Amino acid sequence: MTDTLPAPSTRQRALLAALRDCGDEMSGQQLHRSLAGGASAMGLATVYRNLRQLQQKGMVRCRHLPTGEALYAPVEQDRHHLTCVDCGETRPLDHCPIHGLSVPQDTQKDFELLFHTLEFFGLCQRCRDRQQLPS
């Protein structure tokens, strides 16, 4: 029995473990695939259902690619990205530019802050070059 969690879902532990092992972010589909076959395999729906719960517990954060795909990562992984609006490639930043940054106090009174996403968008070198040379 777990002492802390209302519903000590083993699935959630598995998902979190997978994310931590990976060391990077993964999509729902990737998580599903990565767990498939193993001891903690679970249906795709279950993956998503539990990812949502992990988010609500503030243990997992997620961001969306321009494609609409959602990527998940452990919250302790405070990583942000540069994303090319053309080819969609994303590249991690070395440091979180707003580490420790806070939201105005008054907004937090009735809002329990769990995590944030900060993403930068622009054009990567390759796509910029490609635009200049239409032919």
Place this chain on the structure above:
Amino acid sequence: MTDTLPAPSTRQRALLAALRDCGDEMSGQQLHRSLAGGASAMGLATVYRNLRQLQQKGMVRCRHLPTGEALYAPVEQDRHHLTCVDCGETRPLDHCPIHGLSVPQDTQKDFELLFHTLEFFGLCQRCRDRQQLPS
């Protein structure tokens, strides 16, 4: 051939105008609906196609709701949000907490920065209350 803009699409002006008039962000679907019937009506595909180009020109930015829906706004509208990971409600922040913040120089060398998104996620009062009272 034009040397400034490959295709000075009137559609793009219309989209930008609609976004500015609205004063808030709109989804592709909303834009499509809002223009429908009017003089600058256009197909849904065209809306998306031009929104993408506006993004690549750095005139429009977009963020994704937890639902995966994309919301667009003029870049000059430097607005950020609190989003509830439970009910999905989003509330705008009064000020941009990172106004004027910059990405490390060396990352920008080969990346043309166009816009950023900064979103905070958590639980709104209502959903927090609801979680505490399981029954």
Place this chain on the structure above:
DNA sequence: CTGGATGCAAACGCTTTGCAAATAG
């Protein structure tokens, strides 16, 4: 025995793409 969690597959909704017609230059 009862409520919640799961799997599967169907359903969803937003976005993209194929292709032929319309338009610009």
Place this chain on the structure above:
DNA sequence: CTATTTGCAAAGCGTTTGCATCCAG
């Protein structure tokens, strides 16, 4: 006349939901 852009409708895709089943307590 050639290169683009557009519309429409079909396809794509990740995600969510319905429902019967399974499991924990």
